[in-house]
Each structure stands twice: as C-alpha cells, then as structure tokens.
Amino acid sequence: MNIVVxxxxxxxxxxxxxxxxxxxxLDRENTDLVLDEINERAAEEALRLKATTDAEVTVVSMGxxxxxxxxxxxxxxxxxxxxxxxxxxxxxxxxxTTARVLAAAVRTVADVDLVLAGNAATDGxxxxxxxxxxxxxxxxxxxxxRELVLDAKRVRAExxxxxxxxxxxxPLPALVxxxxxxxxxxxxxxxxxxxxxxxxVATIGLDGLFPGADDTGFLVSRTRVVEAVPRPAxxxxxxxxxxxxxxxxxxxxxxxxxxx
Amino acid sequence: xxxxxxxxxLELFDIASVLxxxxxxxxxxxxxxxxxxxxxxxxxxxxxxxxxxxxAPELGKLGVLGMHLEGYGCAGTNAVSYGLACLELExxxxxxxxxxxxxxxxxxxxxxxxxxxxxxxxxLPRLAAGEAIGCFGLTEPDFGSNPSGMRTKAVRExxxxxxxxxxxxxxxxxxxxxxxxxxxxxxxxxxxLVPRGTPGFTTQDIKQKMSLRASITSELxxxxxxxPDSARLPLAEGLRGPLSCLNEARFGILFGAVGAARDSxxxxxxxxxxxVQFDKPISAFQLTQKKLADMTVxxxxxxxxxxxxGRLKDQHRIRPEQISVGKLNNVREAIAIARECRTVLGANGxxxxxxxxxHANNLESVLTYEGTSEMHTLVVGQAxxxxxxxx
Ligand SMILES: Cc1cc2nc3c(=O)[nH]c(=O)nc-3n(C[C@H](O)[C@H](O)[C@H](O)COP(=O)(O)OP(=O)(O)OC[C@H]3O[C@@H](n4cnc5c(N)ncnc54)[C@H](O)[C@@H]3O)c2cc1C
Numbered sequence: 001m002n003i004v005v006x007x008x009x010x011x012x013x014x015x016x017x018x019x020x021x022x023x024x025x026l027d028r029e030n031t032d033l034v035l036d037e038i039n040e041r042a043a044e045e046a047l048r049l050k051a052t053t054d055a056e057v058t059v060v061s062m063g064x065x066x067x068x069x070x071x072x073x074x075x076x077x078x079x080x081x082x083x084x085x086x087x088x089x090x091x092x093x094x095x096x097t098t099a100r101v102l103a104a105a106v107r108t109v110a111d112v113d114l115v116l117a118g119n120a121a122t123d124g125x126x127x128x129x130x131x132x133x134x135x136x137x138x139x140x141x142x143x144x145x146r147e148l149v150l151d152a153k154r155v156r157a158e159x160x161x162x163x164x165x166x167x168x169x170x171p172l173p174a175l176v177x178x179x180x181x182x183x184x185x186x187x188x189x190x191x192x193x194x195x196x197x198x199x200x201v202a203t204i205g206l207d208g209l210f211p212g213a214d215d216t217g218f219l220v221s222r223t224r225v226v227e228a229v230p231r232p233a234x235x236x237x238x239x240x241x242x243x244x245x246x247x248x249x250x251x252x253x254x255x256x257x258x259x260x
Numbered sequence: 261x262x263x264x265x266x267x268x269x270l271e272l273f274d275i276a277s278v279l280x281x282x283x284x285x286x287x288x289x290x291x292x293x294x295x296x297x298x299x300x301x302x303x304x305x306x307x308x309x310x311x312x313x314x315x316a317p318e319l320g321k322l323g324v325l326g327m328h329l330e331g332y333g334c335a336g337t338n339a340v341s342y343g344l345a346c347l348e349l350e351x352x353x354x355x356x357x358x359x360x361x362x363x364x365x366x367x368x369x370x371x372x373x374x375x376x377x378x379x380x381x382x383x384l385p386r387l388a389a390g391e392a393i394g395c396f397g398l399t400e401p402d403f404g405s406n407p408s409g410m411r412t413k414a415v416r417e418x419x420x421x422x423x424x425x426x427x428x429x430x431x432x433x434x435x436x437x438x439x440x441x442x443x444x445x446x447x448x449x450x451x452x453l454v455p456r457g458t459p460g461f462t463t464q465d466i467k468q469k470m471s472l473r474a475s476i477t478s479e480l481x482x483x484x485x486x487x488p489d490s491a492r493l494p495l496a497e498g499l500r501g502p503l504s505c506l507n508e509a510r511f512g513i514l515f516g517a518v519g520a521a522r523d524s525x526x527x528x529x530x531x532x533x534x535x536v537q538f539d540k541p542i543s544a545f546q547l548t549q550k551k552l553a554d555m556t557v558x559x560x561x562x563x564x565x566x567x568x569x570g571r572l573k574d575q576h577r578i579r580p581e582q583i584s585v586g587k588l589n590n591v592r593e594a595i596a597i598a599r600e601c602r603t604v605l606g607a608n609g610x611x612x613x614x615x616x617x618x619h620a621n622n623l624e625s626v627l628t629y630e631g632t633s634e635m636h637t638l639v640v641g642q643a644x645x646x647x648x649x650x651x
Contacts, residue, residue: 069281076285187293190323190335193285 001055004106005046005079005116006133007039009063009070010123023092024225035070038118042178043074044185046116049150055113056080060105062090062098068201075196076188082201083108089206094223095124099132104209106137114155115175119144130177140170146181265533265543269525269552273560278567279340286337287344293322294352302353303612305474309467311355312474313393313435316363320390324349324360326368328508332384334368340570343515347566350516351523354622355475357516362431363387365508367394370440370451373504374496379453383438395436397427397480398502404429405635406650407442408499412482414443414452421445421492423452423460423485429629433478434465440493441480442502451493451501460485471625507583510630511573514586515566517594520623521559524594524616528552528601531608542604551604555597562590581643588636595623 011031018027035043046057059074061067062085071082083105090101106115115137120127134141145168147158155174159166160181188196206213238253240246254260266272276284297315305312319325323335328342342364350357368387371379371394386392403409412425423443433439439454439461454461460483465476493501529552532543542548569586572578598620602609609617627633635650642648 072281072285187289187322188285189321190286190289190327190337190341193282193289194335194337197282 001049001053001114002058002109002112003046003049003055003114003116004058004060004109004112005039005043005074006102006106006130007043007059007061007070007074007118008036008121008123009033009061009067010036010121013037013122019225019228024228033066033069035073036118036121036123038120038122038178038180040074040118040185041180041182042116042118043077043079044183045148045176045178046114047078047186048183049114049148050078053150058083058109060102061085062093062101062105064091071201072196073188075199075201076192077186078188078192079199081199084201084203085205085209086203087205095126095128096132096222099129099136101206101209102129103133103136105204106133108204108209113172114150115139115173117175117177119177119179130175134175137175140174141177142168142170142174143177145176145178148176148178148182265529266556267526267529268522269529269556269559270522270563272556273563275560275563275567278564279344283338283341283344286341287348289322290324290345290348291351293318294348294356298352298356302474303618306353306355306618307473307612309469309473311359311435311476315356316359316390316393318390319360320388324364325390326364326372326384326388328364329368329372329384329388332372332380333388334372334384335388338570339511339573340567342512343566343570346512346516347519347522347563349519351519353474354516354520354619354626355472357512357519358431358472358475358625361509361512361516362396363390363394365512366396366505367432367436367438367440369508370396370493370496370501370505371453374451374493374501375453376490376494378490379493383453387438392437393432393435395430395432395439395478395480396502396505397430397433397439397441398506399427399429401426401428405632407502408449410442410444410449412441412443414445414450414487416446417486419489421452421487421489423454423482423487425482427480429466430463430478430480431472431629432476433480434463434476436463439480440505441482448498449501451496452487453491453493454482454485454487458485458487471621471623503580506630507580510583510587511569511578513626513630514569514583514590517587517590517623517626518559518563518566520619520626521555521562521590521594521597524598524601524619525552525555525559527615528555528604531605531614535606548604551600555600558593558597562593565589581639584631584636584639584643587631588633588640591623591626592633595620595627598623 012034015032020027049055050057057079058081059071059079060083061071068084071084085101085105117130131141142157144159144161145157146160149156153172155170157168159168240249324345326334327337328339330336346357349360371383387394398407400410414421414423437456441452441454462481463478465478532548533541535542598616601616605614638649
C-alpha cells in the first residue's frame with residue numbers, strides 16, 4: 001500500500017497575515033510559516049491508515065526552501081519519505097500550475113493507492129487543487145471528507161459540505177481531500193523528530209519533473225491578482241432589549257434580511 | 261508609527277540561532293502541547309490544588325519523561341533539548357516542570373544510573389510512558405540542606421532489609437507507584453526502590469501550600485517496611501547516589517526558571533501595551549520601560565547561560581559548581597522578574613487570570629528545593645575561594 005499526502009506550508013493563521021505590495025502574493029518574509037492545519041490532518045489520516053495497513057507514506061510539498069520544515073514535520077509525525085518540489089520559477093504559481101506540478105510529483109511514486117490532501121489550504125482557500133490533481137491523474141476524487149474507511153481495494157468516505165452530507169465510494173487508486181473535522185492530528189514525538197532527520201527527502205525542480213518542457217508554455221499563469229483590499233472591519237451588531245417584544249423584533253429582523 | 265510590542269523578550273537575543281532545528285522542533289512541540297492541554301486550565305488547577313495526572317501518559321507519548329536518558333523506552337535526546345522542554349513546561353507552570361523533573365531526573369535517573377538491569381526493565385519503560393509515576397525521597401523533617409544526617413534507616417534482616425523513618429516534601433509522593441528512598445545503613449547511605457502498596461509504606465499529601473499548588477507534595481512514612489535485597493539500588497554508594505540525581509534535576513531547573521521568567525515578561529509586555537493611564541499605554545512611560553528593559557536583559561542572559569551550560573553538559577564536561585552557578589542565577593533572577601512583572605499588572609497582577617504572581621509563588625519553592633539559593637552560593641563560594649563555609 002502506498003499513500004501520498006500533499007501538504008503546503010502557509011503563514012500561521014494565529015498571526016497577522018500580509019500580501020506583498022507588488023504582485024499581491026503572500027508576504028512570506030514577515031510571517032511565521034507553519035504546516036497548514038487542514039493538510040496536517042490529511043497527514044494524520046495517512047498515518048492512521050499506515051498504522052492499520054502498513055502503508056508507506058510519502059509526503060509531497062511544493063514551496064521554497066522553508067517548505068522543507070513542513071515536510072520534516074510530517075516525517076516527524078511518522079511519514080516515511082518526502083518529495084520537495086522547489087523551483088524559483090514556481091513563485092506565485094496559480095492553482096492549475098500547482099496541480100500540474102503536484103500531479104507530476106505523484107507520478108514519480110510507484111504504485112500509488114491513495115492520494116490524500118486537505119480540502120483547502122488556509123492561505124489561498126481556492127479549494128481547487130485536489131480536484132485538478134485527481135483529474136490530471138485520472139483518479140476518482142472524494143472531496144471534503146470527514147470520515148474515511150479503507151477496505152481492501154475500495155475507499156468509502158463521508159463527504160460533508162454546506163450543501164449536505166453524502167457517502168461516497170470508489171475503487172483504489174483514488175484521491176481524497178479531507179476537512180478539518182476528520183481527526184485530531186498527533187504531536188510529533190521526540191523520537192519521531194530525531195528520526196525525521198534521517199529519512200530521505202528528494203528535492204526536485206521543474207526540469208526534473210518536466211524534462212525538456214519549455215517554460216513559457218508551462219508557466220503561463222492563468223490567473224493574476226489585480227487588486228487586494230483588506231476585509232472591512234466588523235460593524236457593531238444590533239442590540240435587542242427584551243421588553244416583551246424581543247421575539248417580534250427578532251422575527252422582523254430575520255424577515256427583513258430574507259433569512260426565514 | 262504604530263507600536264508593535266515584542267511578543268517574546270528572548271527574540272531580542274535571537275536565542276533560536278544557537279539552537280539546532282531538532283532542538284527548536286522539540287521545544288515548539290512541547291510549547292504547542294502545553295498551549296492546547298495545560299494553559300487553558302492552569303489557573304483553575306492552581307486554585308484547586310489539582311495535579312492533572314491524566315496528562316502523564318500524554319507527556320510519555322511525546323517522549324518528555326526521562327527524555328535525556330538512553331534506552332528502556334526513553335527518547336534519548338541531548339541535554340539542551342531536555343532543558344528546552346523544561347523551559348516550556350515551566351513557562352506554563354513550575355508544577356508541571358517539577359513533575360517532569362522528578363519523574364525523569366530523580367526517579368528514572370536514579371534507576372537508570374544506579375539500578376540493576378532487572379530494576380531498569382521493571383520500571384523504566386512504564387515510567388517513560390507515564391503509565392507509572394515515580395518519586396524521590398531524600399529530604400526529612402529534620403534534614404533538608406544537610407541530608408547526610410538523615411535518620412531513615414535500613415537494617416539487614418536475613419536476606420531482607422527493614423526500612424524505618426519518614427521523608428518530607430516529596431514531589432509526586434502521594435501518587436507514586438515507586439519511590440526511590442535514601443536511607444542510612446551500616447555501610448553508609450543506600451537507595452531503595454519501594455513500590456506503592458508495600459506493607460508499612462504510607463503517604464500523606466501536604467495541604468495548604470501557597471506554592472506549586474498544581475503539583476503534589478507529600479510525606480512518606482516507613483514503618484518496618486520489609487524489602488528484598490533486590491529492591492536496593494546496587495550501584496549507589498553514599499551521598500554521591502542522590503547528589504548525582506539532583507545535578508540532573510537542577511540542570512532542568514536552570515532552564516525551567518527562564519521559562520517562568522519569559523512567560524511573566526510576556527504577560528507584562530502585553531498588559532503594558534493595552535493598559536492606558538494618563539492617556540497613554542503604560543508601556544510608553546519610562547519607568548515601565550526600565551522595568552521591561554532590565555527584565556529582558558536579565559532573562560536573555562539567563563537563557564544564554566542555560567544554553568551554554570547545556571552545551572557543556574552535552575560535551576560531558578559540566579561540573580557541579582557550574583550547575584550551581586546556573587541554578588543560583590537563573591532562579592534568583594526569575595523570581596525577581598516574576599515579582600516585578602506583577603507590579604506592571606497593578607491590581608490585575610494579583611488575579612490568577614495572569615501568570616506572574618503564580619510564577620513568583622511557584623518560584624519560592626524552586627528557590628528552595630534542589631539546593632537552596634544559599635547552598636548554591638556556598639558551592640560557588642567554595643569554588644572561588646577553596647574554603648567550604650557550610651559549617
Ligand atoms: C514544593 C517542594 C517540593 C520538594 N520536593 C522534594 C522531593 O521531591 N524530594 C526531596 O527529597 N525533597 C524535596 N523538597 C525538599 C527540598 O529539597 C528542601 O526543602 C531543601 O533541601 C531545603 O531543606 P529545608 O526545607 O529543610 O531547609 P533548611 O535546610 O532547614 O534550610 C532553612 C534555611 O537555612 C538555610 N541554611 C541551611 N544551612 C545553611 C548553611 N550551612 N549556611 C547558610 N544557610 C543555611 C537554608 O538555605 C534556608 O534558607 C521539596 C521542597 C518543596 C518546597
């Protein structure tokens with residue numbers, strides 16, 4: 001059994017985040033970078049499956065040098081090996097380029113049974129990468145999963161979105177993207193942290209993944225951020241003092257906003 | 261200019277730059293665990309004098325318990341990593357650091373260093389996993405700084421030993437599954453492993469403490485406790501046995517104190533930034549800045565001293581008097597810092613909602629146990645002058 005888990009390093013959500021002035025990409029200079037918390041759960045799910053199926057878990061991350069820290073973190077949690085796609089030309093890559101690169105990296109792993117990813121990363125929030133990767137690899141995609149069961153050659157998943165809940169099933173190999181509800185990730189143990197140093201991490205650039213490809217064709221960015229404005233500050237809410245008519249007022253408020 | 265206060269006073273020293281990736285990773289893992297599992301409750305636990313025993317297996321899973329020991333289920337990290345874990349633990353509460361110090365450096369280390377293979381196999385894996393809890397009984401009601409006078413006594417009877425006496429101020433005593441107990445014998449001071457439930461061995465927790473309330477401190481009583489010779493730590497002879505363990509624990513403390521100081525300063529910086537008096541944040545007044553600046557310089561020096569001593573320990577060349585230098589300076593500075601931070605918080609400073617006074621109260625114990633500050637002063641004094649001035 002071979003599992004590949006896709007993870008991204010993102011600015012700490014606990015800290016204030018900023019976009020760089022010029023191209024509105026994330027300002028990585030002035031922020032603490034951490035393993036994305038939803039992706040961390042994808043990694044946890046991979047490790048849980050590893051415990052029951054004896055799978056080999058490969059962690060894949062695309063990002064600058066610092067992304068190696070996130071790979072090491074997942075190795076410390078218990079993954080077996082890492083692939084780090086690191087290439088200056090990927091700075092600011094959009095979702096399609098990112099997915100193409102990740103799909104190419106997954107193809108370098110032999111006999112993959114399951115690709116796991118977070119349903120989103122907390123920085124971009126595009127939520128499109130897992131689906132595009134699945135499409136490029138020709139795999140069934142089970143997205144927004146909050147519960148996952150693997151048996152022999154099939155995967156069954158409980159999918160939960162704002163639209164409702166569904167049970168999905170697919171034959172392996174497949175791609176699954178998880179939500180933050182799926183599990184509580186473990187803390188890496190000290191033994192794991194020390195062992196992680198010795199686990200293999202392959203670093204690949206674009207030339208390694210797409211030999212002979214010509215940059216201009218490949219790196220055409222399909223999207224560009226034209227403008228970025230901060231979210232407006234929250235305005236104060238409405239205070240309803242109950243003088244016996246609060247119920248009425250609440251109902252009127254909801255009706256006026258077409259919420260009921 | 262929009263002012264943005266420093267989150268962590270140690271940033272000014274870039275302490276991280278003298279640590280390896282692995283050491284930083286271990287430190288941040290402990291910090292994160294405490295953030296999730298301890299910090300939200302610690303005020304309440306301190307108030308209710310509650311020790312969260314259920315966290316022991318979780319600390320075991322992380323690898324915190326006996327982390328600097330090799331083999332027998334221990335993580336086998338370097339000394340600096342152990343120190344950094346203590347730093348984060350004590351930044352949360354000295355009670356947790358005390359639990360970990362006693363478990364790893366006193367109970368487990370005494371078995372690891374002086375025990376038989378059988379004793380190690382019996383106890384170390386369970387202690388490392390946090391499934392069993394250990395304690396270390398040296399201090400007695402009448403013998404604290406001068407343990408060589410201890411009255412607890414073990415006499416041979418056939419192949420067995422009969423243990424009589426009592427121990428006082430024993431961390432984890434009431435919940436320990438195994439006690440390392442030091443006693444006089446005809447051949448001098450020896451150590452014994454006394455399992456909980458051995459007939460004649462009882463404990464009583466000490467109540468009404470104003471310090472280390474989130475940690476258990478107990479009296480141990482031994483009334484004709486019969487022990488087989490296999491309960492004796494075969495390699496420990498004389499006071500060197502317990503003193504070697506204390507050196508391990510003190511090493512953790514000299515890092516831990518930095519944590520309590522750092523956490524107090526963080527609370528003070530944060531509070532001084534948001535508290536407005538006379539139309540200004542109090543952090544904009546010179547007197548407050550002098551406090552914060554002096555304390556930051558002090559905590560940074562303490563941290564650098566700790567890392568330096570850690571490197572010496574990892575090179576196996578640290579001397580006991582150097583550990584005394586670290587314990588003396590870092591605990592003394594930490595308690596002064598915690599008290600000063602309390603003043604920055606004004607009335608709020610006396611509430612358990614903020615950490616500085618809790619740290620200051622905890623540090624009263626830390627100043628006293630593992631060798632009082634006076635004792636460490638005398639050790640340093642002797643190292644300088646050549647004259648022992650203890651008696
Ligand atoms: C919360 C807590 C937990 C503890 N946990 C443990 C434990 O797990 N195991 C254990 O064995 N012990 C433990 N102790 C005991 C601790 O190690 C002793 O309290 C300490 O060694 C001091 O002994 P004492 O309290 O008897 O003070 P004393 O030795 O009576 O000292 C009283 C004062 O006299 C001073 N003094 C003594 N002799 C001299 C001298 N020659 N010159 C100058 N000044 C001197 C001391 O510095 C101190 O200020 C704990 C203590 C506390 C408070």
